[in-house]
Amino acid sequence: MTLGTAPIGYDLSLCIPNLKAKGKESALAEMVSAAHLAGAIREPDLLLELLRVRERVGSTALGKGVAIPSARSVTVLAPRLVLGRTARGIEWGAADGHPVTLIFMALAPGEWREEAFHGLIARAAAVARLQRNRHRLLSAPSPEAVAEVLRGASA
Amino acid sequence: MGHPTYPRSADEAPASTERWTPLSRIVHLNDLDLLTRETTDPASLARLKKLGLAAEDTERLKAARAQAAQSVGARWLVAYERARQRYGSAVAAVRDRVCLGCFVTLPTTARPRSGAETVTTCESCGRILFWG
Structure with a gap:
């Protein structure tokens, strides 16, 4: 089983172009809820609590308006990237002090090894690192356009 | 024994775990152990x-754990x-009745009734099963 190299589909139901949340914890909750509704996870309460604990261990903000909260759990059915976007920005404890406008939530099943899990996070980070990609993701007019940008950026 | 330092303030209060089933509590503990390994193993930390x-x-993670x-509870x-x-x-x-720990197909009777708060283990490897 080549878990580490499994392709990550960009499921449109896992893209939230306009997060309603105004804070970090509510943004995590909104994104976990979307993943649950899309059938990507079970037991959303457990996953949310894990993400909250992870944030307390250290901020997952990378700077430049990007955060990559992540969780590896048996409650995750298959590897997923959930993308949340917010124009107003959310305080995420970034080292550069910038509020976060792009949130890539990386979710992996519990049986995944750490290397594979970090590979998933690295893919999101690679997309987010380029200013051109961030700009395209922030200005994409629809979830379809966001998915297209992600596909193109990670090809 | 010192009192756990987690949570540190009301806004960090964890989800209400009182209503969690025994299996949910075990799964949460397992999640925290995976996170502990991820954030303490030198190679993982370097990545x-x-x-x-x-x-x-x-x-904080230790306290949460x-x-x-x-x-x-002691039994589980x-x-x-x-x-x-x-x-x-x-x-x-468990996916399609297969334990993803040891890849043994579990008997049809192994699945707990829907809504039951029973915790089950794999007859082959002894891992605690999470029926997804």
Whole structure:
């Protein structure tokens, strides 16, 4: 089983172009809820609590308006990237002090090894690192356009 | 024994775990153990740092883990720790009746009734089963 190299589909139901949340914890909750509704996870309460604990261990903000909260759990059915976007920005404890406008939530099943899990996070980070990609993701007019940008950026 | 330092303030209050089933508590403990390994193993930590992700406050994680272990209760904690010592991860997901820990097909009778708060283990490897 080549878990580490499994392709990550960009499921449109896992893209939230306009997060309603105004804070970090509510943004995590909104994104976990979307993943649950899309059938990507079970037991959303457990996953949310894990993400909250992870944030307390250290901020997952990378700077430049990007955060990559992540969780590896048996409650995750298959590897997923959930993308949340917010124009107003959310305080995420970034080292550069910038509020976060792009949130890539990386979710992996519990049986995944750490290397594979970090590979998933690295893919999101690679997309987010380029200013051109961030700009395209922030200005994409629809979830379809966001998915297209992600596909193109990670090809 | 010192009182756990987690949570540190009301806005950090954890989800209400009182209503969680015994299995949910075990799964949460397993999640925290996976996170502990991820944030303490030197190779893993080096990768996280390279990615620009911080993991400096592991004391909070230890406190959360202690609290989660306490909520599991002595009976299941023994089975949990035994499986964790042996395999690294004590809980295995089940997909299509297959234990993803040892890949043995489980008998149809192994699945707990819907809504039952029963905790089941794999007859083959002894891991605690999470039926997904």
